[in-house]
């Protein structure tokens with residue numbers, strides 16, 4: 304079965320396989336003749352029409368546990384739809400084009416779907432918890448019998464006090480009790496008991512827009528029942544797909560004039576979206592006393608300071624991120640990689656890091672746990688790059704903020720100002736982080752898109768930096784000011800302009816659709832205003848000003864070498880691209896089309 308069949312759950316892989324199969328069609332075998340298998344068989348028969356046939360294979364008798372009238376009606380419906388039944392038939396082998404039964408007969412099946420009832424996940428057996436038929440035995444408060452600090456609900460649980468079949472109708476009603484009981488454990492309140500309903504409405508879809516309702520040994524079939532089922536299902540899914548809109552920041556009583564405008568209509572973004580705008584920063588830096596030290600080679604505004612010691616240059620940079628994710632270890636990993644971006648962007652090899660951590664106020668045991676997670680994750684990142692965490696500073700504060708000051712060494716630093724006329728502009732990572740995170744905060748982003756993005760942000764770009772360093776004329780990393788901001792800074796420092804091919808810019812999955820829906824990070828308006836740029840007013844254009852966290856390296860590379868370098872970086876597993884080129888200075892610093 305594992306080689307050729309597909310289980311009806313989890314739904315993701317099944318839906319993918321079914322979508323592909325539907326195009327060609329063919330004979331289908333559904334293994335398991337319970338309500339789920341029968342419902343699935345009818346839906347597939349309806350969808351396939353003349354493009355396929357469906358056979359239900361059942362080890363005993365189909366549709367046990369239903370009232371006699373409902374069973375009779377469903378059997379008649381199966382017959383009317385031309386769905387074949389094989390009862391008292393045990394499957395012994397599932398092949399690519401047929402299923403073999405215990406008695407040696409074979410049934411043609413280009414697609415074999417498993418719907419033979421819920422099966423416990425094998426890992427449950429390794430938990431050491433008391434199990435019943437492989438499921439975690441729980442008490443009336445949904446706590447595992449062996450360890451009351453562990454709760455189990457839904458299909459993975461066996462209700463010792465009131466055993467029930469595995470069905471979503473029970474799972475969904477256990478959820479509020481579970482939430483209450485976990486809160487009760489934390490607050491000292493009384494836990495609730497869960498008592499499953501003895502009768503519940505079964506609405507079986509008949510494939511086409513009609514359904515059969517079954518409760519209290521009665522049944523009726525109608526198109527209305529289908530509308531009813533459809534409405535219940537959609538209402539439930541909408542609660543997951545259309546979460547409530549994000550609250551606007553609360554304005555304190557007696558707030559000064561203009562505070563509402565300053566706070567804006569939504570909470571402050573985390574990570575690089577919380578950065579201070581580029582022009583404010585430039586003004587502040589402009590007010591600094593002029594540099595006097597002879598061993599300091601860079602001007603403020605580059606990725607890192609460069610200090611010369613004989614023939615060696617030491618680069619020095621500091622970064623910190625407001626937490627945008629509730630997992631300290633994920634935050635630590637991303638912040639460490641984000642900080643290292645400045646060392647890599649200077650073509651330097653990471654050396655040491657100093658940590659600055661503000662933990663939210665919490666119990667000492669939790670402080671210890673969070674610190675261990677943060678230092679563990681960050682330590683791993685730095686160690687993999689040959690760098691050590693040499694010290695740091697930790698405080699308690701209003702929220703989690705993690706920062707790292709990092710140093711690195713290099714013979715020759717890749718500064719912002721080395722780009723040459725005609726150089727290709729290479730980017731090593733998709734953009735769209737700020738948009739996805741702003742949407743995530745507003746519960747508008749797709750979980751898969753956010754998960755894929757986080758996975759990328761937790762990946763080191765050290766290997767890409769080592770590939771770029773020997774050939775880059777100038778390099779930076781894309782962070783808070785967005786791709787346009789950082790590219791324009793490079794162009795300005797090199798006294799050039801830059802042209803960006805919008806279609807060539809890699810985007811994180813989901814970012815363009817969210818940008819089209821108007822999602823913007825808090826710092827977006829400041830980023831847009833800071834760059835003298837000609838950019839189309841499109842979602843892709845908007846993403847050029849999207850702040851990035853642990854963003855890609857942006858390098859000016861001689862045109863002739865660019866294509867090979869991109870191939871080399873892609874081979875390392877990164878999504879790199881040539882996204883534009885530097886041109887002689889024009890009135891506009893950055894042009895995108």
Ligand SMILES: Cc1cc2nc3c(=O)[nH]c(=O)nc-3n(C[C@H](O)[C@H](O)[C@H](O)COP(=O)(O)OP(=O)(O)OC[C@H]3O[C@@H](n4cnc5c(N)ncnc54)[C@H](O)[C@@H]3O)c2cc1C
Pocket residue numbers: 311312313339340342343418424426456457458459469470471472473474506
């Ligand atoms: C075709 C079909 C039709 C059905 N129709 C109905 C119906 O009409 N009405 C009804 O009441 N019930 C129905 N059911 C049953 C219903 O789907 C289940 O009872 C219900 O989904 C159980 O919910 P659950 O959250 O416990 O488990 P699931 O929905 O199975 O969710 C468990 C989740 O845990 C994840 N997981 C597993 N291991 C790990 C791990 N180690 N770490 C992290 N995550 C993990 C899984 O990937 C999965 O996403 C149907 C089932 C099938 C197959």
